[in-house]
Amino acid sequence: MNTTLAGFLYLIAAVLFILGLKRLSSPATARAGNRLAALGMLLAIVITLLDRQVVSFAVIAAGIVVGGGLGAVLAKRVQMTAMPQLVAAFNGFGGGASALVAAGEFLGSEGLATRTVVTIALSTLIGGITFSGSFVAFGKLQDLISGGRVTYPGQAFGDAVMAAGVVALGVWLVAADSVPALWILLAVSLVLGIVRVLPIGGADMPVVISFLNSLSGVAAATAGFVIESNALIISGALVGASGLILTNIMVKAMNRTLIGVLFMAFGGEGVVSAEDTGDKVARRASPDDVAVTLAYAKRVVIVPGYGLAVAQAQHTIRELATLLEHRGVEVHYAIHPVAGRMPGHMNVLLAEADVPYDVLFDLEDINPTFPRTDVTLVVGANDVVNPSARADTTSPIYGMPILDVDESRMVVVVKRSLSPGFAGIDNPLFYNENTLMLFADAKKGLSEVVSSVKSL
Amino acid sequence: MNTTLAGFLYLIAAVLFILGLKRLSSPATARAGNRLAALGMLLAIVITLLDRQVVSFAVIAAGIVVGGGLGAVLAKRVQMTAMPQLVAAFNGFGGGASALVAAGEFLGSEGLATRTVVTIALSTLIGGITFSGSFVAFGKLQDLISGGRVTYPGQAFGDAVMAAGVVALGVWLVAADSVPALWILLAVSLVLGIVRVLPIGGADMPVVISFLNSLSGVAAATAGFVIESNALIISGALVGASGLILTNIMVKAMNRTLIGVLFMAFGGEGVVSAEDTGDKVARRASPDDVAVTLAYAKRVVIVPGYGLAVAQAQHTIRELATLLEHRGVEVHYAIHPVAGRMPGHMNVLLAEADVPYDVLFDLEDINPTFPRTDVTLVVGANDVVNPSARADTTSPIYGMPILDVDESRMVVVVKRSLSPGFAGIDNPLFYNENTLMLFADAKKGLSEVVSSVKSL
Amino acid sequence: MQIGVPRQDAPGERRVALTPEVVRKLAASSHEVLIESTAGLSAGYTDAAYTDAGATITGPEEAWAAEFVATVLPPPPGVRLRPGGSLLGMLSPFDDPIRMAELAKTGVTAFAFEAVPRTTRAQSVDALSSQATVAGYQAVLEAASMSDRFFPMLTTAAGTIAPSKVLILGAGVAGLQAIATARRLGAVVSAFDVRAAAAEQVQSLGASFVAVDIEAQDAATSGGYAQEVAADEQARILAGLAPHIVKSDVVIATAAIPGKKAPLLITGETVESMRAGSVIIDLAASTGGNCELTQPGQTIRHGEVTIVGDTDLVSRTPGHASQMYAKNVVNFLDLVTGEGGALTHNWDDDIVAGACVTRDGAVAHPRLKEALS
Amino acid sequence: MQIGVPRQDAPGERRVALTPEVVRKLAASSHEVLIESTAGLSAGYTDAAYTDAGATITGPEEAWAAEFVATVLPPPPGVRLRPGGSLLGMLSPFDDPIRMAELAKTGVTAFAFEAVPRTTRAQSVDALSSQATVAGYQAVLEAASMSDRFFPMLTTAAGTIAPSKVLILGAGVAGLQAIATARRLGAVVSAFDVRAAAAEQVQSLGASFVAVDIEAQDAATSGGYAQEVAADEQARILAGLAPHIVKSDVVIATAAIPGKKAPLLITGETVESMRAGSVIIDLAASTGGNCELTQPGQTIRHGEVTIVGDTDLVSRTPGHASQMYAKNVVNFLDLVTGEGGALTHNWDDDIVAGACVTRDGAVAHPRLKEALS
Amino acid sequence: MESLLIPITVFVLAAFVGFEVITKVPPTLHTPLMSGSNAISGITIIGAIISAGRADEVVTSLLGFLAVAFATINVVGGFMVTDRMLEMFKKDRP
Amino acid sequence: MESLLIPITVFVLAAFVGFEVITKVPPTLHTPLMSGSNAISGITIIGAIISAGRADEVVTSLLGFLAVAFATINVVGGFMVTDRMLEMFKKDRP
């Protein structure tokens, strides 16, 4: 094939990647975006096969069959819950491939230009780190490796030595075109990937994977420098940059910093993403999480409590409900007889916000509907949704009828902390599998959710 | 200078342009962005002067002194209100320069490659159109040319002939390297620019200028192809693309389409951007306009009227007021004694939305404050802000005390149309110089303003 | 100018035409204000407060005989007005044209608030509006305290209290105020009126409009007022309203047609099918009532339904009612006096001309002339 | 089980312990309900409605002598209860321990709603709360219709009506409901209480809290109830509240301490410096009143200030008040009956045990025992 | 370094596109987006194919084979798994 | 066409950056943004300088002079006038 034509086709593939990525960041178009990107990839592969110095197809065919088969099977078989680790593994393979390409280029060619060797060294290093780091992340998520923060004694010093070693090896490689240098560099990279990811906690693995994904983009780009392919450079840079942005978005959503996540095992930040209380863990959500959860539900029940009154969030909750209704979500309110601090407390507030009476439901009327409710939004209520009234005979509120919010598919609780309500007792609801906690003043938190729903 | 170094410096200049443009699109950073871009430009000019085939500095110096002087004087002297036409003129010069560069290259070099001649032709064409089109826009805005839709008989046919002529001339130029072909092409381009802009109405000139600006970016990029300069290509493409986006944003804000604007003199859309009533023109604003106007004010007075009640927009206006207050804007409400349809109508609504009593003001208390009010937001009120009660002795409401909103620096009126209120009389306020009309149902319109303020 | 303010001696009437606050302003613009002794007491204004403000306390004769008399209700029979003097008040001119003719004979120039045109500019002198506002508000309070039920919805540990259903008949000034007040208290409010513009106004207060199968009136042709409906429409109104009335806990009826008997909207039969404990407040009682069973001036129980025909509701918020009335009076005085406070009778002003019911010894208002001929 | 519902004959009392609605449920679970003839009439429930629901209409003797008697107020002197039977009602045990001792002697097992612990689980049988809710709501309605002023702010062509200032003293159940209702009507509301938790609760209803320079009480230690304050604190409360009371148009006083005289919060002197036309509603009248001048059971005028000491406010919304009370009664019955509706007196239940005031011929509540010894 | 100018220019521009193309992503899309962009980074498959297609000695062939296999896993698995994750958004939109 | 590949690649990428870099612009910034990006399009001054610096015959010199002058007007005037417009945003932000 004409190389100029090939060049243009590669450009088209790159444009497809760009468009695909753009579409991937909005729920409505994400699937189409992914397919667009896949199309771009197909195009790029076909061009490569037709063009270039491809002499023997056997090895390629073998690789594609083996890799493709494995990839397809994994992608089909793995359970939904295991997706993150699968992505980690795939990412590792990508990084490994980049390192191998660089190594192959080095071994297969003679008299390479200095700058090519430099990029080969970079590609090997980054690809190696991505490869081993991704598999450690995989292991942590798959519970093959402890989710805790594993370090080795004197790690700070050891890591620094290795970093220095990498530089030295790079210089050696470039200066002497030495094959052993390449192998050692690869080995050190692999070790670095392992020791840098091991100390990071399991809860932070998604961020690490996203970061490693960004790195694997950079690895691809450097491989592009090596084989002088604009397609690789563009796509690699694209993934590198967008991956970094995505990492940043994720880190922000957790109220963290990237540095904090990557280096926190060594002092520094000690924030944990889930609120720990003994061995029970409450899942913390961001307003954005809550917004998406609500926006894509079909039926939402709002349970107001005393906290709604304290925060004077009645207008905000009404606004949120209206927004959701406009998106076609069915929104009901569940009023517990003793919610608030006086009989009819919630009625007063909701009337003030002009919530129509016909969406307010009593305990008896709403309880049977929870199992078919997608999301229950509990705003500043506590005792009235405490399942121990149902289950725990020792509880002081045992026997009181409560709103069975825990029976809905998902529960979002908006309150400022895990502290108890009027009755002064702990609430197991907050530690349920299907409960998300939005820790915030109800008015502030909900208005952030409102903004977020608006921008969906 | 080392050309590679120069290349990298050009790249840095281009990056500065990108960063500058990005910052230019947010009020808080716009100024810094502009300066960043200017810095990039300085860098690019210095590199060019140091590098390349510059032999004689005399001509360059003369050009820079003359052009710089003229530009600076114009930029300093021109009144704020004349800014748009000034931008048009500057834009014209830019387009002209691109055409001249292409022409100079053609005349100054021998045996140019075919592809270079093609780009020269393109650059001349686009540059020429930009040049003449911009000056026609300038003329229209400066009232040197009629703001109406000027066409010549049989324009549709004539324009088509010219378009065909351009193609023919291009072929001739490329095939024969003919100098006359270039001059004729330039001439036809200039004519095309004139006849394509003349038929567009004065109110649409900002869109036309933005579009021509995008074109001048493309002209610069094609000039970059001619002289093989990546700096030109990047910057040109950047301006071309972002200009197109900006044009689109502007067109959308006017509820129009670009095609509609550019070709509307020939049937098609007949929408005019300002609502015409006899010779009085009401200025229509978008929710975004209103949002910025309010967000950057220091003092805002809200005047609710019957329309607020009809739209049941009390919660929305309250939300907007709270948002503005959080931005540090002082927000008061002016309650006219007969606003609405029953005594105390506005009080009922605002109490429902929990607007504190201490920001509600009577006619007597608020009227003296209008001259120091930045923006008065009139929501569904009409008779109670009708200045004819003050000025027009023949008016049936002459003598009634009204809210003197027209004395504030800017008035924004939210209502669905220009139709009159209870008293059935026309309201000159709507046609005032400093009045913006947001035509919408109060609830819908205001909630769009709310969203827009949130995203500022 | 000399302004006289007599005490209102009608039973149940607690208002006064001027309050100390506005007397102070009048005194400052060199008017001489004569207040009949204890005229303001029932509204919460002592004689001392008036003298403080610059008024002179007098007997009833002096007050009625002043150059300009401001009253709330028409002068009782036997009162002596100054011939050539002026009189302002809610004189009910169209209810009793004969009395107006007699008043004219005394040589008094009389202005009736009822005759003020309902234009935008005239609102500041529109005492009908200001007093109807009070009536609408007070009617809801009476209804709420009389009802055996809560107005708002309450979800409590002792069961859920359903909100009361309140129906407002006639959405004029009083009706709209009643809607607003009942909504504030949390009731579920609906309303009915024959005027076309009313539906939007009712909805603008968050209440729902009861649609009945009739042709809505375009009141723009009749000065904003409704007109009597034809017999067949009347039948359809009664039939259409009955089911809504029956399922209401509280009905507040305010429908009126100026100078005419109040329209009948609630039949005895309908009342009988209402729930025990329901309440009807009939603000139209003084012109015959919107309910067939209403006894003007009385609260009766028909079966288990309470029907309030009290005509003194406005006087139950005498302080604010007087305050608003006094503002209307002062605003009117501004229209009829010139520089230095002298009475100039600005006859060019359509409000003054319109409000005038007797002048130069004869009735002046076209509608009165028509009624008397 | 046989359940008796006697008519309440105390003057002004219009409530009834069971409504037809709940009678129907009880009858369905095979209880025999005896309703004294016309017991429900004043609350809007006819005898026919009760028989419809499955009750038997009886004379007073049978009703009082039932196996389980549900009453609103304590049995009047001379009434004959069944020895070994049970009694449930608002028996005011701590106001009159002697009477409880006498009641015990009759061999009746008596449960008093006043003795129910104020816990979260007990709320469904908390008649004090349900009745206080009615009282708080009704108090505001009375105040609003008595006041010479509007509650809401109104900007009108006849001047601007400033909103009334309403001060609530004591932010318990009644006080909070009063706050909510007054706020609904548009008044500017502030409130005071001695309990620390009250400030947040007041603010959660959009009212402002009046801070007085005292140490707020942590009521968690005393079952949610306030305690008497020391003399110096009392002086500071009086001094701190006076200026707020004086500038209020309406004061609604609800402060109470169970079994004690109501705290004094408004002195005669303070009343005298209030504006003419102000209104004080004293819900604590029956335990002595929060205002020095309150006359229990009467509405008086002191100077130009109206002081309402009426003790029958709750009975002015008898329908809903009875409905809620009946729910409380039924919920309590659920606690003390077992399978098949038999009386089991679940003594293990802390609510039942707590509510019991007399048992086995003796007073059972520790506070009563203490008071009697 | 001359010949690095163009690749670096391209790299810088592409990185800018990458930075700008993603601005606001709802949290539910974090994983799919990561997975999708990870699949794109499998573009290194081009390098792998070229490497493997050269058919030199055994070592490089082996490296090439591994590189192609790894990259294909990344590409095929990545796009497929992303598609699976995104299935749930299919009909949820009203 | 071979040698057009690189410039076109660069053009396409830069255009993408341009498309993405501007997403939401408040209306008050429309004119300043237009003006600022217009000033950037004055980058053609580079071409003008090169053209003018060649110092050939009179015609091309004249063309060069005009091109430089035009472009300089665009650049200098454009940036300055944008700065003037943006002055009003200086202190308005709380």
Ligand SMILES: NC(=O)c1ccc[n+]([C@@H]2O[C@H](COP(=O)([O-])OP(=O)(O)OC[C@H]3O[C@@H](n4cnc5c(N)ncnc54)[C@H](OP(=O)(O)O)[C@@H]3O)[C@@H](O)[C@H]2O)c1
């Ligand atoms: N209804 C009545 O008549 C009445 C009367 C007296 C007592 N009670 C009792 O009150 C309780 C009512 O139950 P409930 O579920 O409504 O309330 P709750 O159990 O008292 O819980 C209220 C929750 O709201 C949260 N909160 C407080 N301020 C907040 C704010 N600004 N933003 C967000 N959250 C806030 C608190 O958690 P954080 O501190 O973590 O934010 C608290 O856990 C029952 O136990 C009932 O028995 C009721």
Ligand SMILES: NC(=O)c1ccc[n+]([C@@H]2O[C@H](COP(=O)([O-])OP(=O)(O)OC[C@H]3O[C@@H](n4cnc5c(N)ncnc54)[C@H](OP(=O)(O)O)[C@@H]3O)[C@@H](O)[C@H]2O)c1
């Ligand atoms: N206060 C009283 O007691 C009382 C009683 C009776 C009459 N009036 C009279 O009513 C008038 C009150 O003045 P005003 O300024 O409040 O009202 P107005 O003069 O009647 O004007 C109301 C305006 O609101 C607009 N509107 C209606 N529905 C709307 C919606 N859904 N969204 C946005 N705008 C909407 C209408 O314009 P569009 O159709 O273009 O949207 C109309 O021009 C005075 O003339 C007064 O005399 C007052």
Ligand SMILES: NC(=O)c1ccc[n+]([C@@H]2O[C@H](COP(=O)([O-])OP(=O)(O)OC[C@H]3O[C@@H](n4cnc5c(N)ncnc54)[C@H](O)[C@@H]3O)[C@@H](O)[C@H]2O)c1
């Ligand atoms: N221009 C102004 O500024 C201004 C000021 C106040 C009132 N107004 C207007 O004046 C008009 C009358 O107000 P008002 O309160 O004095 O009226 P009103 O007291 O004369 O009558 C009360 C209401 O009863 C209604 N009504 C009459 N017959 C009825 C029937 N058969 N069934 C149901 N309803 C019936 C009327 O339409 C009116 O709304 C209204 O249109 C009001 O908007 C105008």
Ligand SMILES: NC(=O)c1ccc[n+]([C@@H]2O[C@H](COP(=O)([O-])OP(=O)(O)OC[C@H]3O[C@@H](n4cnc5c(N)ncnc54)[C@H](O)[C@@H]3O)[C@@H](O)[C@H]2O)c1
């Ligand atoms: N657990 C529950 O579910 C539940 C249910 C209802 C009430 N409660 C609680 O019970 C408590 C009492 O409620 P109540 O309405 O029966 O109280 P109450 O009738 O005994 O007293 C009314 C109010 O007066 C206040 N008060 C007492 N002395 C005062 C003084 N000197 N000055 C000012 N205020 C004074 C009290 O603090 C109380 O708030 C409250 O804390 C309430 O929250 C709890």
